[in-house]
Amino acid sequence: MKAWFRLLGSSLRARRGAVLFTVLLAISTVAAGVGLLGVAGWFLSNAFLAAMGIVFNLFGPSAMIRGLSFWRIASRYLERVVGHALTLDLQVRIRSLVFGRLSRFSQSRLAQFRDGELASSLTSDVAVLDLVLLLILVPLTTAVVAALVFSAVLQTWLSWWAWLILACLLIAACLIPYICARGASRAAQQVHQLENRQRVLVHQAIRAYADIQVFAAADAVQEQVDKLGQELGQARLRSNGWGIVGQFSQQVLMGVALMICLLVGAQQVNLEAMSGPLWVGLVLALLGLFEIMAPMMRGASRLGEVQAASNRLLTILDEPEETDQEQAQAIVLDKPASLEITDLSFAYGSQPVLDHLSLQVQAGEHIAIFGPSGSGKSTLLGVLMRLLPVSGQQYLIEGEAAQDWSRASWFDHCALLAQDSPLFLGSVRDNLLLAEPTASEQQIWQVLHDAQLDSVVRDLPQGLDTWLGEGGQQLSLGQQRRLCLARVLLSPAHIWFLDEPTASLDGPTSQALMQDILAAARGKTVIMATHDTRLLPLVDSVYHFEAGRLQRQSGTLVNTLEPN
Known part of the structure; x- marks a missing residue:
């Protein structure tokens, strides 16, 4: 009692x-x-x-x-x-x-x-x-x-x-x-x-x-x-x-x-x-x-x-909250930020995942982090998104320590398209307004057009108000991924994190979706984790995971990687 x-x-x-x-x-x-x-x-x-x-x-x-x-x-x-x-x-x-x-x-x-x-x-x-x-x-x-x-x-x-x-x-x-x-x-x-x-x-x-x-x-x-x-x-x-x-x-x-x-x-x-x-x-x-x-x-x-x-x-x-200091200042950005990780190690319990890893991402750059499943790509994205904690000067945002920025305000500038990004129980409109509750109908149709999904939604029985069912069962897998992409496009974020964005899609569909994503992401920073070699020529830089570390690949080497 x-x-x-x-x-x-x-x-x-x-x-x-x-x-x-x-x-x-x-x-x-x-x-x-x-x-x-x-x-x-x-x-x-x-x-x-x-x-x-x-x-x-x-x-x-x-x-x-x-x-x-x-x-x-x-x-x-x-x-x-x-x-x-x-x-x-x-x-x-x-x-x-x-x-x-x-x-x-x-x-x-x-x-x-x-x-x-x-x-x-x-x-x-x-x-x-x-x-x-x-x-x-x-x-x-x-x-x-x-x-x-x-x-x-x-x-x-x-x-x-x-x-x-x-x-x-x-x-x-x-x-x-x-x-x-x-x-x-x-x-x-x-x-x-x-x-x-x-x-x-x-x-x-x-x-x-x-x-x-x-x-x-x-x-x-x-x-x-x-x-x-x-x-x-x-x-x-x-x-x-x-x-x-x-x-x-x-x-x-x-x-x-x-x-x-x-x-x-x-x-x-x-x-x-x-x-x-x-x-x-x-x-x-x-x-x-x-x-x-x-x-x-x-x-x-x-x-x-x-x-x-x-x-x-x-x-x-009673679980102690992770430190997000009350005195931490809010991040105010009207453009993408530069991100830098230096000598970062991270482990789940006694199992190391990242080993003295370093990475620099310039504002507006599109990069791919390439490696096999389970190599630690998602963990790195979690660190970059500040879902996983780091300390000191290991992670800098615009040259300042990440923990000096308010995490809540940082999330206002980030968007995530994960390999298992969900569609929630509701209508098409409900799922899109999660990203921007004040979005107008014109903005909604524009992002659907950019994701090449507007014609599909217009053909649905109630259009934007069509009930999708649990997990978006009324849409095909490719259409579900494009609706998740439209949600990212609608968000006001300047930095996009893509975790296996083309998972479960065939080659032509995955390349077409990725081309649409990067076309819509002009002027934004995009950090993509993938094991699909077909996507690597589409980005500015490729980093390969090896033994918990990142190694930057040259353009020639990227083009010679065999497709999956």
């Missing part, structure tokens, strides 16, 4: 009015329910006695029953509206904080997460936090307040026996959920871990569907899914078992409290210290108090999940 309070404590304090109102509505709902049962028992008993000739006014109690019924309905409705609005508001805050923190993670830090883990943190980890407020804190507060008030009223007729009933209520509301939560903690955490593994496995299987079918691996994947499903089912049984034990214990305590109320109340009726109808009403009212116990056990049995989810979210939020 400490981790949960660290996550949401400040938000709850800021919304203490809504929290208090939710608790008061919950207490009001329970009071109406308990009062309704009590009055109904008293009324029915008196009505029975009235049939035996005893005078009894039916109108007052019947009006009270109708009033309490409407009160309970209205109070329950308002409690749900206010309580769920509060929890959704808290979800929005936590998701915004987590997403904002993730957006500032470096490329190397993000690479440490498996497929689907971040989506899990933003969805299920945040959603499970609702259990504490809705199923633990509000019902617990309501149960304690209602038990104290009811026992104080009951003490008028049952003397010290009322405090024994109070003890049963408090044990059922506080001690049993706590014991069950501790017992179910390990199983609940295991449930969440298995759910996360299952989600990751399914996500990876969907992405690799074609390969799974080609290599006849469907049975092996299905076996993994089935095994995870069995382990998850067993973990859920263990977790739910504690909830069942808790509910059984609460029922036993309810039976004890009812027996005390029945036996002691019957004795009081026999001594004429209280009336029979009042005794029946108190017994039924006591039954109503146990209505709030059931949701508490559902929440208590899953507190282990809450703790694990809170710790994972805190791990993300």
